[in-house]
Amino acid sequence: MADIARIRHVAARLVRAKDEGHDVVAVVSAMGDVTDELLEMARQLTDRPSRRELDMLLATGEQVSSALLALAINSLGYRAVALTGGQGGIITDGGFTRARILKVDPARIREEMARGNIVVVAGFQGVGPGNDITTLGRGGSDATAVALAAALGAPVCDICTDVDGVYTADPRVVRNARKLPVISYEEMMELAYVGARVLQARAVEMASQQRVVIHLRSSFSDGPGTLVKEVPAVENAKPVVGVVHDPDVARVTLLSVPDRPGVAHRIFYALAEAGINVDMIVQSTRHEASTDVLFTVSRADLMQAMEIVQAVGRELGAGGCVFDAGVGKVSIVGSGMATHPGVAARMFGALARNGINIQVISTSEIRISCLIDAADLERAVTALHDEFELGLG
Amino acid sequence: MADIARIRHVAARLVRAKDEGHDVVAVVSAMGDVTDELLEMARQLTDRPSRRELDMLLATGEQVSSALLALAINSLGYRAVALTGGQGGIITDGGFTRARILKVDPARIREEMARGNIVVVAGFQGVGPGNDITTLGRGGSDATAVALAAALGAPVCDICTDVDGVYTADPRVVRNARKLPVISYEEMMELAYVGARVLQARAVEMASQQRVVIHLRSSFSDGPGTLVKEVPAVENAKPVVGVVHDPDVARVTLLSVPDRPGVAHRIFYALAEAGINVDMIVQSTRHEASTDVLFTVSRADLMQAMEIVQAVGRELGAGGCVFDAGVGKVSIVGSGMATHPGVAARMFGALARNGINIQVISTSEIRISCLIDAADLERAVTALHDEFELGLG
Numbered sequence: 001m002a003d004i005a006r007i008r009h010v011a012a013r014l015v016r017a018k019d020e021g022h023d024v025v026a027v028v029s030a031m032g033d034v035t036d037e038l039l040e041m042a043r044q045l046t047d048r049p050s051r052r053e054l055d056m057l058l059a060t061g062e063q064v065s066s067a068l069l070a071l072a073i074n075s076l077g078y079r080a081v082a083l084t085g086g087q088g089g090i091i092t093d094g095g096f097t098r099a100r101i102l103k104v105d106p107a108r109i110r111e112e113m114a115r116g117n118i119v120v121v122a123g124f125q126g127v128g129p130g131n132d133i134t135t136l137g138r139g140g141s142d143a144t145a146v147a148l149a150a151a152l153g154a155p156v157c158d159i160c161t162d163v164d165g166v167y168t169a170d171p172r173v174v175r176n177a178r179k180l181p182v183i184s185y186e187e188m189m190e191l192a193y194v195g196a197r198v199l200q201a202r203a204v205e206m207a208s209q210q211r212v213v214i215h216l217r218s219s220f221s222d223g224p225g226t227l228v229k230e231v232p233a234v235e236n237a238k239p240v241v242g243v244v245h246d247p248d249v250a251r252v253t254l255l256s257v258p259d260r261p262g263v264a265h266r267i268f269y270a271l272a273e274a275g276i277n278v279d280m281i282v283q284s285t286r287h288e289a290s291t292d293v294l295f296t297v298s299r300a301d302l303m304q305a306m307e308i309v310q311a312v313g314r315e316l317g318a319g320g321c322v323f324d325a326g327v328g329k330v331s332i333v334g335s336g337m338a339t340h341p342g343v344a345a346r347m348f349g350a351l352a353r354n355g356i357n358i359q360v361i362s363t364s365e366i367r368i369s370c371l372i373d374a375a376d377l378e379r380a381v382t383a384l385h386d387e388f389e390l391g392l393g
Numbered sequence: 394m395a396d397i398a399r400i401r402h403v404a405a406r407l408v409r410a411k412d413e414g415h416d417v418v419a420v421v422s423a424m425g426d427v428t429d430e431l432l433e434m435a436r437q438l439t440d441r442p443s444r445r446e447l448d449m450l451l452a453t454g455e456q457v458s459s460a461l462l463a464l465a466i467n468s469l470g471y472r473a474v475a476l477t478g479g480q481g482g483i484i485t486d487g488g489f490t491r492a493r494i495l496k497v498d499p500a501r502i503r504e505e506m507a508r509g510n511i512v513v514v515a516g517f518q519g520v521g522p523g524n525d526i527t528t529l530g531r532g533g534s535d536a537t538a539v540a541l542a543a544a545l546g547a548p549v550c551d552i553c554t555d556v557d558g559v560y561t562a563d564p565r566v567v568r569n570a571r572k573l574p575v576i577s578y579e580e581m582m583e584l585a586y587v588g589a590r591v592l593q594a595r596a597v598e599m600a601s602q603q604r605v606v607i608h609l610r611s612s613f614s615d616g617p618g619t620l621v622k623e624v625p626a627v628e629n630a631k632p633v634v635g636v637v638h639d640p641d642v643a644r645v646t647l648l649s650v651p652d653r654p655g656v657a658h659r660i661f662y663a664l665a666e667a668g669i670n671v672d673m674i675v676q677s678t679r680h681e682a683s684t685d686v687l688f689t690v691s692r693a694d695l696m697q698a699m700e701i702v703q704a705v706g707r708e709l710g711a712g713g714c715v716f717d718a719g720v721g722k723v724s725i726v727g728s729g730m731a732t733h734p735g736v737a738a739r740m741f742g743a744l745a746r747n748g749i750n751i752q753v754i755s756t757s758e759i760r761i762s763c764l765i766d767a768a769d770l771e772r773a774v775t776a777l778h779d780e781f782e783l784g785l786g
Binding site for chain 1: 431446453468
């Protein structure tokens with residue numbers, strides 16, 4: 001929620017849903033830059049904030065939003081009650097700043113609904129052991145919404161954001177990108193995983209497990225968005241539903257690593273310990289006795305990853321460590337891929353015809369990703385969008 | 394707490410107290426204008442905010458302060474834990490926006506102290522029935538501090554504010570006003586009651602009941618302030634310890650009210666229902682059958698009080714209703730008054746010699762207050778400060 005005008009707009013929409021006869025439970029995120037401002041204050045005080053106190057600090061952002069949204073609903077003449085995550089029954093483990101939801105106790109929410117209240121729950125947060133406030137980390141508000149929808153048996157969970165749905169490619173880059181009316185959980189998870197920022201993979205995974213239908217839509221306009229749900233496999237469906245590009249990628253290569261068991265474990269354990277997510281990994285033997293280990297991380301993590309890998313590399317007697325921040329990743333996703341042979345070949349062919357060199361390839365059952373020069377990224381998205389005819393309905 | 398620099402300063406002071414061997418529990422208020430900003434957002438949404446949701450909103454201000462102060466203490470290499478009012482064991486009734494503390498359960502605080510933590514509790518708030526967040530209303534942070542000091546058996550409760558103690562008069566008005574090293578609970582309560590803004594009467598009352606010594610001092614500097622404690626009566630003590638002036642006063646007069654039983658009840662019950670505090674009250678018979686009823690309220694409440702009294706006046710068949718916002722109150726306070734005859738006469742004499750007309754007089758055992766023209770207020774304070782020789786040590 002960006003500001004007071006946006007809160008009013010959301011209140012009006014919730015009231016409309018109530019008028020249509022629905023019980024309404026809303027989950028809110030923090031307003032505008034509130035979370036960043038709180039983090040900046042913490043940063044001014046210390047480089048290594050206590051994660052417990054960070055959670056106490058950050059949770060206030062959503063609490064403010066929930067109270068204001070409830071007041072906005074009141075001002076329209078409707079009853080509303082604001083609840084913190086803990087009051088809303090979001091019970092988590094004690095993993096401050098990245099807590100997992102252990103259980104949802106919807107008793108209080110049901111009680112408030114029975115009283116005729118529109119219930120507004122502060123997202124992104126819960127209560128952990130010892131009654132301490134926890135936050136759920138990235139995508140936490142979406143996760144809260146899905147968890148509550150599941151616990152309450154809601155038929156659909158609207159997730160309102162600043163885009164109005166899931167597109168076949170980023171519409172800012174590909175002019176004829178098309179909004180998808182429906183997408184399967186699996187495809188949405190892959191899209192999120194490879195860098196589509198519309199919805200967090202975590203919330204989609206939870207929705208998939210709990211069979212909650214997500215309606216991803218704009219918080220500015222009232223039109224339909226994209227439904228994320230179980231989609232029966234249909235023959236002759238298009239093999240690819242979307243192309244995603246992610247410029248936030250950097251490549252690290254540790255050269256001439258002695259080829260011994262446990263080497264990969266040493267490297268990636270050290271990175272995981274530091275909380276760095278590693279994406280693509282390639283290990284390629286150049287000589288008999290040594291290999292190169294290449295992986296990608298987000299650009300924000302690059303310098304820390306280099307420090308760690310250099311240290312591990314010295315211990316292992318590796319030949320050195322280089323990085324390239326001028327790379328990007330382009331991916332195609334589609335459940336139909338498994339039953340349409342030759343999709344990978346078509347992808348590589350389209351890139352080759354456009355003179356785009358592929359550095360690394362990684363795949364899942366329903367996805368193919370290529371690491372390429374960052375400068376080629378937008379051309380690659382457009383070429384693949386055309387190749388798989390995604391602009392056509 | 395005003396800003397990040399102030400938080401650092403407070404952290405340093407708490408760490409010093411810890412180094413001196415004390416267990417340290419701090420109670421914090423919201424930073425700078427945070428509370429006003431939150432209220433302003435609520436006001437933009439509705440004229441009649443739900444008090445429950447207002448409390449959820451406002452409580453975040455102190456929660457942010459507590460988390461940041463704990464982080465600041467961490468950054469000095471000390472252990473600290475931030476607690477909301479509820480986590481700190483402040484149990485209140487359900488009177489949102491002006492909850493009363495019912496009980497303090499200091500178990501969690503003791504536990505954290507035993508772990509070596511400096512404990513930082515969000516003031517002004519607690520948890521009421523149904524686990525709802527409540528706020529304590531004006532002076533709530535001071536009340537939290539005193540309640541916790543009592544529950545923990547602390548020898549002294551420092552209350553740090555933007556003044557460095559209690560003065561014989563407002564030093565901005567009276568040049569030779571003197572800081573009092575010690576003042577009794579009773580005197581401090583009267584000073585607070587008549588408009589000294591240094592400490593809320595509520596916190597002093599609680600301290601008096603629980604025999605907690607308050608050390609009122611500056612949050613900017615480390616010098617001693619004023620101790621508020623039980624002071625044995627000493628003969629020959631000065632009859633007056635301080636002069637307080639309060640410009641935030643307005644006078645309302647309901648004219649020619651039929652003189653029947655229950656009339657005063659009707660008027661003041663209606664004002665109390667609206668949450669308006671009435672201070673001085675005078676009822677004076679002019680004719681046999683009717684009286685004038687005069688009272689004072691704070692200027693912020695004047696318009697609402699007029700509306701209420703006009704409505705009640707019409708029902709009662711009163712002659713009309715007038716107000717004067719150009720008045721102020723000057724008061725002298727001192728426990729010695731009871732044993733020094735002639736204090737009132739000296740006060741009235743000093744005002745008369747300075748040509749200051751007295752409109753209304755009210756007294757307690759240890760206080761005399763006069764309603765006068767607002768224009769005379771500062772001259773009156775100076776004259777009374779001189780009359781009772783308060784500038785001399």
